[in-house]
Amino acid sequence: xxQIEIRAWVHRGVxxxxxxxxLGLLTMSLPALMTxxxxxxxxGVNASPDQIAAFMASLNLxxxxxxxxxxxxxxxxxxxxxxxxxxxxSLTDELAARLPITIELLLLGQVVALALTLPVAMASAxxxxxxxxxxxxxxxxxxxxxxxxxxxxxxxxLFSVMLGLLPATGWVxxxxxxxxxxxxxxxxxxxxxxxxxxxxVRVLRADLITTMREPYVLASRSRGxxxxxxxxxxxxxxxxxxTMTLVGLGFGALFGGSALIETVFAIPGMGRLAxxxxxxxxxxVIEMIVIFSGIAVFLAALAVDILYTFVDxxxxxxxxxx
Amino acid sequence: xxxxxxxxxxxxSNSRSRVRTPGMRLDSRGSIIFAAVVLxxxxxxxxxxxxxxxxxxxRADFSAAMQPPSPAHxxxxxxTGRDIFARTMAGGLSSLVVAALTLAVxxxxxxxxxxxxxxxxxxxxxxxxxxxxxxLALPGLILIMVVVSLVGSDYWTIGLLIGTLTIPIFARIxxxxxxxxxxxxxxxxxxxxxxxxxxxxxxxxxxxxxPSVLAYSFxxxxxxxxxxxxxxxxGYGLQPPTPSWGSLIAEGRTHLAGAPWIMLxxxxxxxxxxxxxxxxxxxxxxKDT
Numbered sequence: 207x208x209q210i211e212i213r214a215w216v217h218r219g220v221x222x223x224x225x226x227x228x229l230g231l232l233t234m235s236l237p238a239l240m241t242x243x244x245x246x247x248x249x250g251v252n253a254s255p256d257q258i259a260a261f262m263a264s265l266n267l268x269x270x271x272x273x274x275x276x277x278x279x280x281x282x283x284x285x286x287x288x289x290x291x292x293x294x295x296s297l298t299d300e301l302a303a304r305l306p307i308t309i310e311l312l313l314l315g316q317v318v319a320l321a322l323t324l325p326v327a328m329a330s331a332x333x334x335x336x337x338x339x340x341x342x343x344x345x346x347x348x349x350x351x352x353x354x355x356x357x358x359x360x361x362x363x364l365f366s367v368m369l370g371l372l373p374a375t376g377w378v379x380x381x382x383x384x385x386x387x388x389x390x391x392x393x394x395x396x397x398x399x400x401x402x403x404x405x406x407v408r409v410l411r412a413d414l415i416t417t418m419r420e421p422y423v424l425a426s427r428s429r430g431x432x433x434x435x436x437x438x439x440x441x442x443x444x445x446x447x448x449t450m451t452l453v454g455l456g457f458g459a460l461f462g463g464s465a466l467i468e469t470v471f472a473i474p475g476m477g478r479l480a481x482x483x484x485x486x487x488x489x490x491v492i493e494m495i496v497i498f499s500g501i502a503v504f505l506a507a508l509a510v511d512i513l514y515t516f517v518d519x520x521x522x523x524x525x526x527x528x
Numbered sequence: 529x530x531x532x533x534x535x536x537x538x539x540x541s542n543s544r545s546r547v548r549t550p551g552m553r554l555d556s557r558g559s560i561i562f563a564a565v566v567l568x569x570x571x572x573x574x575x576x577x578x579x580x581x582x583x584x585x586x587r588a589d590f591s592a593a594m595q596p597p598s599p600a601h602x603x604x605x606x607x608t609g610r611d612i613f614a615r616t617m618a619g620g621l622s623s624l625v626v627a628a629l630t631l632a633v634x635x636x637x638x639x640x641x642x643x644x645x646x647x648x649x650x651x652x653x654x655x656x657x658x659x660x661x662x663x664l665a666l667p668g669l670i671l672i673m674v675v676v677s678l679v680g681s682d683y684w685t686i687g688l689l690i691g692t693l694t695i696p697i698f699a700r701i702x703x704x705x706x707x708x709x710x711x712x713x714x715x716x717x718x719x720x721x722x723x724x725x726x727x728x729x730x731x732x733x734x735x736x737x738x739p740s741v742l743a744y745s746f747x748x749x750x751x752x753x754x755x756x757x758x759x760x761x762x763g764y765g766l767q768p769p770t771p772s773w774g775s776l777i778a779e780g781r782t783h784l785a786g787a788p789w790i791m792l793x794x795x796x797x798x799x800x801x802x803x804x805x806x807x808x809x810x811x812x813x814x815k816d817t
Contacts, residue, residue: 228658344554353802355761360795459667480667480670487678499667503665
């Protein structure tokens with residue numbers, strides 16, 4: 207690493223920490239901004255101002271945001287994320303139970319997306335304007351216009367209600383019933399995968415075609431390299447940067463997106479937790495989710511930046527300027 | 529993740545997919561006509577739902593509940609005998625109003641912030657960049673739901689909130705477009721002629737930044753429609769009795785087996801609308817290159 211590179215990484219890290227701190231402060235000011243509303247949700251609308259103040263004070267919700275953030279962080283460092291106002295459950299337990307579900311869904315969804323994207327985009331870029339390309343392009347464009355929750359519902363209608371092949375909703379832990387677990391996974395994972403693939407195919411196809419016009423590709427071709435080998439060994443790697451960024455951002459948007467999918471399929475993950483918590487104005491839960499979501503975005507962006515430097519070493523320097 | 533809710537990622541792909549690639553034209557004459565017809569019907573239906581009493585989305589007729597599509601009720605009726613066609617068209621009104629507000633907020637505020645960041649550079653750029661990163665790191669949909677659960681929801685709140693969601697993308701696009709013209713000759717010339725910074729930004733730069741920002745506007749409209757639908761679906765959008773595509777779909781979900789049209793009608797209209805806007809966006813982007 208030379209100096210420019212180090213400067214770029216330091217800049218990125220500092221910016222990330224500032225963003226995360228601001229995000230934490232903003233999150234911790236939520237209860238204060240929403241004066242008393244969390245208390246009303248728990249105490250009922252007839253609570254007196256004194257009761258509300260006492261309630262807010264008992265949970266430290268009335269203290270300034272920096273103080274609350276510091277306290278949250280020191281507790282979190284000791285493995286204590288607080289407890290839900292409504293159920294009283296420890297959020298550490300809640301996280302341990304739900305996060306793996308959301309991550310499993312998302313991971314498998316992205317795997318399906320990539321498994322679809324790579325062959326389809328390469329086949330498309332093989333002969334731009336050919337029959338395969340036209341079918342793929344139009345399909346991706348139409349899929350792009352279907353909101354995910356609609357997509358999920360259509361899947362339920364077709365495979366569960368009409369054909370009766372798959373369970374519509376719910377979740378079975380792998381340990382209890384491996385087959386049932388997989389059967390419950392199929393629809394949500396396909397929904398995530400297809401929706402994601404619709405975005406990725408368009409991008410990867412365009413980038414592949416652009417790269418195919420580079421002189422070095424022509425040079426390899428003139429030395430007798432077949433299109434398939436050329437595509438996989440020479441073209442794919444430099445064409446994958448935008449696709450990688452999108453996959454990374456997809457991981458970062460962990461909770462917002464899962465709220466919809468998990469509601470459609472009644473899956474007890476983080477997204478479902480978020481929706482329930484918001485309905486109950488359960489602030490400790492909302493705070494935890496917003497903070498973890500910020501951390502997920504930060505880590506995903508960092509991972510993409512690191513991957514970039516492996517895929518295209520030139521970006522090590524170029525990135526410093528952007 | 530995912531294309532849904534408020535996925536603002538297609539904006540990123542815009543820059544490169546604008547490189548002209550051979551292949552299927554998604555904005556052929558046929559698609560454009562299709563898009564025009566769909567949008568005319570949706571806009572016409574939205575206006576009709578306000579003006580014509582036959583299209584009252586709230587008129588319940590219990591004797592005609594859960595009817596499949598028929599000449600009397602084109603899209604059938606729901607559990608309380610309300611006409612799904614009328615409700616879908618009225619839902620279109622909600623989507624259009626929210627989309628317009630989103631665009632107004634996102635385009636104006638986002639472009640302004642982006643131009644300022646690009647024009648002044650250095651510390652201003654750094655501060656605005658940090659704020660934009662912060663906005664992108666926030667789970668937008670979840671925070672909108674939090675706000676809605678506390679202050680309630682009407683057109684203004686929802687439009688404003690979803691518009692805020694699109695600000696960082698508009699800002700990024702405007703910023704990079706500003707960077708690319710900031711040092712061009714015509715800007716330098718204006719500067720030498722004594723134009724003030726405000727004039728440079730509002731006249732010279734804003735004009736050249738506009739096409740790239742407008743190109744994203746089509747995506748922003750689809751983001752707004754999908755986000756509004758997602759919020760209503762989750763119960764945090766426009767509150768009943770105001771019909772919205774998302775809440776209509778949520779209602780229909782409970783009748784998937786017996787009366788699938790309740791869910792299908794608004795879902796299909798919603799998808800066709802988004803598709804139509806996407807086609808126009810494709811057309812605009814291509815013309816622009």
